[in-house]
Amino acid sequence: MKPLVPTADFPKRDDFIYLNAANVALMYEGCRTAISDWYNDVAFNGSNNFNELAEADVFDSIHDLAAQLFNVNPTDIAVGSSATELLSSLAWAIAPKKGENIISTDIVFPSTVYPWQRVANATGATLKLAQCKDDYLDLDDIVKLMDQQTAVVCISHVEYGNGQVFDLKKLSDAAHEAGALFIVDATQSAGAIPIDGKTGFIDALVCGAYKWLCGPFGAAVMYINPELQHNLEPGLVGFRSHKHMWDLDPGRIEYPDTAKKFEFSTMAFGCARGLEASISYILDIGVETICTHNRLLTDQLIAGLIKQNARILSPVNEKERSAIVAANFEGYDSAALVQKLKDQQVFVSLRADTIRFSPHFYNTKEDIGTTLDHIDQLLITEK
Template structure:
């Protein structure tokens, strides 16, 4: 089984068994170079190297790539400095009112749901939590929480801890049946699991680029369905105006697109890097990456089980991603994660378990070397 992302593009993959994309993915070498070129040119020439047209085009190009990633139109994409600020702006735009509820899982990442909790605190909306049994959320239980009082279903497409993956079409349909919207944090899925907003019918999807998209910190992307493009964003700034070069402080005319959720100056070099990385993944196709990742994560899961590990991730293929969470009987997870790192096996400690997350730059040999190190450490 060959790597899809080669050593020349992801050099650290030669020196480490790097299975930590769910924390920080290896950065595409060309993406890092693009960021450095922008920063150096700006230092050398200022606005000669980065003028107003460049300031527009660098985000437009990223939005084009994100549109292909989500199977959306470019007009439906917004870019900012992180998933969190985009989700926050959307939450304040929607402002679920008192008497309604927001459905989420207790295993979701804080960045997914904190913005909605903050808005609920202000409006009086209720948070309704899908409980987990040993970190697993029963999809039937989750669906049962959605009723005519629900205003928002807020999901992580892939749960950050165990990699549990939800059927977005199922929950979007259930939300819409009750007059609610389905909002998705795709940070743990974008780049490893195909996302088709047209087929699933979700209303919004936001993601940061530094994990499975192999891009930099400092960039977030968001798909916004046309109906939500009519709302007033919760965060606005000079870029929020439909002609951002208008500079008239006494009026704000929002664009008739998702760009109304773009609001301010950012470290634009990261947009160049994120575009480079995303185009690389799209060239390989997310479907192909998904197949590759499933094969190596299957190998990893089987190997962990053979070593006696308690695998916490779903066994059902339809609910799985490349993220595998495990506990090792008789081992303190914090100490064991440190031991693995000392042996060049890179994974993350999360709560009381270890999370492994291989990606396109891994191959079967990596998995076998990682398993051999785990066996020796045990």
């Protein structure tokens, strides 16, 4: 199989087999150089080049690029340091009240619900988590929890553990029918699965950079539907929150009339430059192309694992599968298998006694074939 991208874009990818994008993806080389260029400039020149004007405009191109990624308007994008930070600010802005509830799932990544839990602890709102049964979360079980008191439905587009993909339109319709906001954590999908925000069924979306976007730790984006953003006062504020950030008048805050109101402080700006390079790179390749490539890899992986009598815990049907494949082997210790694979320079994650494989577009069919060969051997030696 011809690699989708040149090795120069991921210089170390041939040194080992890396099937761990759901944890931290390999970083795109253009991202790495953008980050170090920015830090070198500030280290050597202080704010001579990264001056007040540059700092004020620093997120402009990410607004444009993330808007293309999610098919929304640049004015509806905010940049922050992590998905959790942006979601926390949003959760405090929405602040569901006593008597209201927030809905998610009991297999969601903690950061997708903890911000809501923290707000609920302060306001008296309650959190309701739909239960995963037999390694699968039935969408109807999320919908059944919704009632007229539901203020927010906040889910992860792709569950980090089993890779289940949720039907955003169906959940959004149900949430809106209940009068609730529909908020999506796209950290495990952006860059790997197309997301179309234009239809307006997503009220807000957060997304970190260091997984499927092949970007850095330290940068993230949030989309907020314009109808929602105008009514919100951000939970986190700082000098950047004022619409003319260099006014520096501590006596008042007038927020920008866009999602920028959620940008409040300095941050590791080099990481923002890196994220900019990564999103641009992903857009050039095309998310559809990446999704198709990853689908071929996981087809091969799933077929191979099934032949090895693995128990596949991820959905394998067309609509609900992603590039995350969780599996285990009866009679084998998953932790030991993950460690033995690592000894063979194959990197995967251990999640709740399962092996989580997460190949991405820098991987090839040869990577998957070699991984399956190693597993074949381990199933003999580790019995």
